[in-house]
Amino acid sequence: MEKQKIILDCDPGHDDAVAILLAAGSPQLDLLGITVIAGNQSLEKTVRNACRVVQWIGADVPVYAGCDRPMVRPQIIAKDIHGESGLDGPVFPPLAKSPEEEHAVPWLIRTLLESDGDITVVTTGPMTNLAMALRLQPKIADKIRRIVLMGGAYANGNVTPAAEFNIIADAEAAHVCFTAGRPVTMVGLDVTRKVLCTPEIVRRMAASGTCASRLFVDLMRHFCRTQKEVFGWPGGPLHDPVTIASLLDPALLTVRPMNVQIELRSTQSYGRTNCDYFGYLGLPATADVAIDIDVGRFWDIIEEGLRRYPSAG
Numbered sequence: 001m002e003k004q005k006i007i008l009d010c011d012p013g014h015d016d017a018v019a020i021l022l023a024a025g026s027p028q029l030d031l032l033g034i035t036v037i038a039g040n041q042s043l044e045k046t047v048r049n050a051c052r053v054v055q056w057i058g059a060d061v062p063v064y065a066g067c068d069r070p071m072v073r074p075q076i077i078a079k080d081i082h083g084e085s086g087l088d089g090p091v092f093p094p095l096a097k098s099p100e101e102e103h104a105v106p107w108l109i110r111t112l113l114e115s116d117g118d119i120t121v122v123t124t125g126p127m128t129n130l131a132m133a134l135r136l137q138p139k140i141a142d143k144i145r146r147i148v149l150m151g152g153a154y155a156n157g158n159v160t161p162a163a164e165f166n167i168i169a170d171a172e173a174a175h176v177c178f179t180a181g182r183p184v185t186m187v188g189l190d191v192t193r194k195v196l197c198t199p200e201i202v203r204r205m206a207a208s209g210t211c212a213s214r215l216f217v218d219l220m221r222h223f224c225r226t227q228k229e230v231f232g233w234p235g236g237p238l239h240d241p242v243t244i245a246s247l248l249d250p251a252l253l254t255v256r257p258m259n260v261q262i263e264l265r266s267t268q269s270y271g272r273t274n275c276d277y278f279g280y281l282g283l284p285a286t287a288d289v290a291i292d293i294d295v296g297r298f299w300d301i302i303e304e305g306l307r308r309y310p311s312a313g
């Protein structure tokens with residue numbers, strides 16, 4: 001079976017880290033590179049965290065540092081969830097892996113232009129890098145097979161009542177990406193809040209006994225605690241890996257084509273993904289919005305992904 005070519009643009013971040021584990025270890029995917037954005041923490045920290053995860057699993061995947069701030073609005077981070085380092089919890093060995101010299105945005109442009117139009121771009125952080133690439137070189141739009149993003153919600157946000165973090169952190173960038181004219185799959189809070197990583201799930205994954213499951217456990221102990229403290233959840237919603245899992249099993253998500261417009265003007269609802277669930281506006285659909293997820297299948301995919309790695313030794 002031919003591997004799916006993907007680029008993962010992320011802001012590690014605990015759940016981004018699990019998305020990296022899942023993508024880098026899958027025989028179904030060809031992870032061409034990891035581009036990093038400021039989001040959950042500063043760019044310096046998210047780049048270091050991406051390198052830490054790639055080094056931990058011994059993956060041969062290049063990491064590219066991207067934009068260190070949003071396109072227009074002031075920067076926000078999610079220290080309350082991901083901690084001072086952006087990946088609090090695990091104790092990492094001294095870092096030997098470095099990011100590539102090339103900036104993520106020109107690398108995205110060059111890689112997409114040189115491709116056969118068969119690359120899926122997965123974003124699990126603010127969409128600044130992809131938006132800047134689209135603005136610098138609009139020709140890349142025709143070369144993007146599909147944009148699969150973790151972000152938004154047709155129901156409630158998680159930063160304001162209206163908006164989810166990845167979108168509100170750079171709503172202008174999200175607007176550029178949603179209006180690029182390419183197929184979009186929006187994996188929002190509506191489905192990611194259904195995959196809560198509870199202590200029972202952590203125990204299940206720990207039993208895999210691999211280097212990846214050990215990292216998963218150390219990550220999730222922190223992530224579950226802070227999610228409980230901040231939101232009162234019984235577990236940590238494992239947002240970002242849902243994007244990767246949906247590529248591994250297209251039947252994982254139930255999606256509904258909708259017209260989605262990003263709110264840029266409102267003070268109260270800035271960053272909202274206005275999803276026309278019932279088609280009131282009569283406008284063409286601009287995204288396939290996830291409205292349900294096979295939760296049991298998701299955790300099976302996570303466990304399969306973790307088990308693929310060598311034993312923890």
Ligand code: RIB
Pocket residue numbers: 011013014015016039040078124125126150158164165166239240
């Ligand atoms: O709202 C959840 C999203 O914001 C996730 O991608 C998390 O990592 C943060 O980036």
Ligand code: CA
Pocket residue numbers: 010011012013015016039040124125240
């Ligand atoms: Ca993220």
